[in-house]
Amino acid sequence: MTTASPDDLTTRRPAVLGWYRSAREALDRPLTAYYLLLGASALLLTIGLIMVLSASSVYSYQHNDGNSYAVVTRQLIWVAIGIPCAWVASRLPLGAVRRFAWPALLVSIVLLALVRVPGLGVEVNGNKNWLGLGPFLIQPAEIAKLAIVLWAAHIYARKEKRLDSLHELIFPVVLGIGVVIVLVMLGKDLGTALVLFAILLAMLWVVGAPARLFTISILVTGVIALYLATTSQHRLDRLTTFTDPFKDFHHTGWQPAHGLYALASGGWFGEGIGASREKWGTLPEAHTDFIFAVLGEELGLVGTLLVIGLFLVIAFAAVRVASQATEPFVRYVSFGIVVWLLGQMIINVGMVLALLPVIGIPLPLVSYGGSALVPSLVALGLLIGFARREPEAARALAQRKKARSAGLSAGRASH
Structure with missing residues (x-):
């Protein structure tokens, strides 16, 4: 076994410091947050389309008269709607933006x-949280997250x-979001209700709510969630077996066990x-809630870490935008979007890893579903717009545009 000599360490230290300084300089540039948000969002969306195509191909073939591209075609339609909305x-x-609130x-x-309303609400997998509008099924709770x-x-x-007043903190925000959460819970969608509650806690935290309010809220919500879990035998079974899905392999453990496989x-x-084998019928919801499992099977640990890393890049850039914002609205929106998207990612990955119960939360930008995709793209569009409007970023973009115009004028003059 060889050890590094003092001379080697002395040589390496300046190189490491040089890399560190270069990274810091790159991160401190005015347009860094803008490009990080744009690049990470585009990569996640691209990976999502590829994985939806792969994970849904067998399901599409079986349920759409031999058309393996039916699901991904619908996802492409939603992307075609979502990208202009994000722009x-x-x-x-x-x-x-504030007038839309x-x-x-x-x-x-x-x-x-x-x-x-009978005839309009559609039940999917035991949860009545879908709305039938002609040929489309939309999930209003996904729109409510952005709203x-x-x-x-x-x-x-x-x-x-x-x-600084508790009354101003609670009214009307807590009541308004509470109404949304109750309506979602009436459809038995406990997972989405918990995400909405997490967004509420995030908004309260960023405006400086006292710690006792969080303690009371979490305790009350925990009691309500446990009570609701006991009202459904299927939900209770999932809650009690998620740590060891193989204990009830052929019933509630089937989906998380095959996700682990x-x-x-x-x-x-x-x-x-x-090349995934699990998508051939053994893994339920392979192209929706459990697409991360197929991603891990086809792209390995490297692919899963890449996706998680891209979400962390979005979170880093959004927090930077929030910390540098002089407008309170920008700060609050940026933080709320971070908690929403990053929280959903953590819950989804936790479900697939059997660290959390299966509660039907999609992986943002990656899972199939237009109801979740379009609001997520609009939210990222807002973040990108906030990043572009940072004073230093706006000046850098204006200077770049001026330099490009000057270059084009010089080129035309030379001809």
Whole structure:
């Protein structure tokens, strides 16, 4: 066994410091957050489309008259809708975004209420949280996630100088989001209700709510969640067997157990795109809630770490935007979106790894589903717009545009 000599360590230290300084300089550039958000979002969306194509191919073939591309085609339609919406969101001035806050909340509440109307609400996997609109099925709770972030941020930004009062913190934000959560819970969608509750806690935390409010909220919510879990035998079985899915392998443990099989067979670098065996009918929801398992099987540990890393890049860039923002609304929206997307990623990965119960939470930007994809893209569009409007970033973009125009003018003059 050889050890590094003092001379080797002396030589390496300046090189390491040089790499560190270069990384810090790159991260401190005005447009870093903008490019990180744009690049990480585009990569996640691309990986998602590839994985939806692969994970859904067998399911599509079986349920769409031999058409293996039916599901991914629908996902591409949602992408074609979502990207222009995200572009518009990135270009909207803050005043226009804030004007959407109340209408967005009201539309979400109306859509969630319509789910309770017989003939309109559609039950999927035991949860009645889908709304049938002609040939489309939408999940209003996914739209509500973006709506409550915008609405709560708008209300708290208006109350910026009065947030030292507990009354101002609670009314009307806690009540408004509480109505949304109750409507979601009426559809028996406990997982989405918990995500909405996490967003509420995040908004309260970022505006400086006292610790006792969090303690009371978490205790009350924990008791309610446990009670609701006991009202459904299937949900209770999932809660009691998630730590050892093989204990009830042929029933509630089937999905998480096969998710673990998929991840285990992927190894370091995976079996290759399209080579998953679990997607051939043994893994339920392979292209939706458990797409991370297929990703791990086909792209291995490297692929799963890449996806998790991209979410962390988005979180880093968004927190940077929030920390540098002078406008309270930007700060609150950015933080709310981070908790929403990063929280869903953590819950989804935890489900697949059997660290959390299976509660039907999709992986943002990666799982199939337009109801989740479009609001997520709009949220990322807002973050990208916030990053572009940072004072230093705006100046850098203006200078770059001016230099490009000058270069084009010089090129035309030379001809």
